[in-house]
Amino acid sequence: DAMPEQSLRTLGDFEAQGLSNTPWAYATLGCRPAPLMAAIAAQALRTIGSFGAQNLSNLAWACANLSCQDLPLLNALSASAVPTCAQFSQQDLANTAWSYAVMSVAAAPLLQAIASAAIPTIPEFSSQGLATTAWAFACLEIRDVPLFDA
Numbered sequence: 732d733a734m735p736e737q738s739l740r741t742l743g744d745f746e747a748q749g750l751s752n753t754p755w756a757y758a759t760l761g762c763r764p765a766p767l768m769a770a771i772a773a774q775a776l777r778t779i780g781s782f783g784a785q786n787l788s789n790l791a792w793a794c795a796n797l798s799c800q801d802l803p804l805l806n807a808l809s810a811s812a813v814p815t816c817a818q819f820s821q822q823d824l825a826n827t828a829w830s831y832a833v834m835s836v837a838a839a840p841l842l843q844a845i846a847s848a849a850i851p852t853i854p855e856f857s858s859q860g861l862a863t864t865a866w867a868f869a870c871l872e873i874r875d876v877p878l879f880d881a
Contacts, residue, residue, distance in 0.1 A: 735764035742770050750775045751786040754793035763797055772804040779807045787812045788823035788830075795830035805831070809838040816841075816848035824849050825860040828867035837871045846878040 738745075738753060745753070754771055757764055775782075775790060782790070791808050794801070812819075812827060819827065824845050831838050849856070849864060856864070868878070 735762075735767040738764075738767055739770055742767075742774055745771075745774060747778060747782040747786040750778065751782065751789040751793070754797060754799070755789045758793045758796035768797055768799050769801075772799065772801040776804055776807055779811050782808075782811055784812075784815050784818040784820070784823050787815070788819060788827045791830035792826045795833040800834050800836070802836075805834065805836055805838070809836075809841040813840050813844040816844040819845075819848055821849070821852055821856045821860050824852075825856070825863040825867075829863045832867035832870040835871075837873065839873065842868065842871065842873045850878055 735757075750771055754768055757767070787808055791805075791812075793799070794805065794808075809831075816824065828842060828845050831841065845864075846868075853861075865879075868874070
């Protein structure tokens with residue numbers, strides 16, 4: 732409890748990287764500090780404009796793994812990611828699509844942006860990235876013919 736409590740006390744000092752890496756680390760460890768996650772979601776909503784591609788992807792992934800379905804946060808993440816998807820790595824694209832699929836949040840503009848960003852880089856995707864992305868689109872029943880024809 733010491734780490735989550737200290738994180739709560741200093742949350743106002745967290746920048747985008749801290750707001751995305753902290754929940755990512757807890758999710759990786761299998762810990763679910765609900766009060767901290769709620770506070771991170773609130774702080775992230777206030778500062779989402781400063782998040783880069785990896786910050787957005789990591790926070791979406793953490794939300795999915797921590798079962799944090801904070802719709803205002805997920806909507807803000809989606810809205811911030813749409814114009815920046817071209818800057819996402821293949822792993823960021825796959826992880827973000829996977830995250831929204833796991834949470835059953837069909838953010839159509841986000842998935843369309845992911846599809847558009849993925850098309851030119853499909854040859855660089857790992858086999859896991861390809862499978863994860865296809866799985867996410869299938870789960871959300873989003874058919875993007877150009878992506879699956881690429």
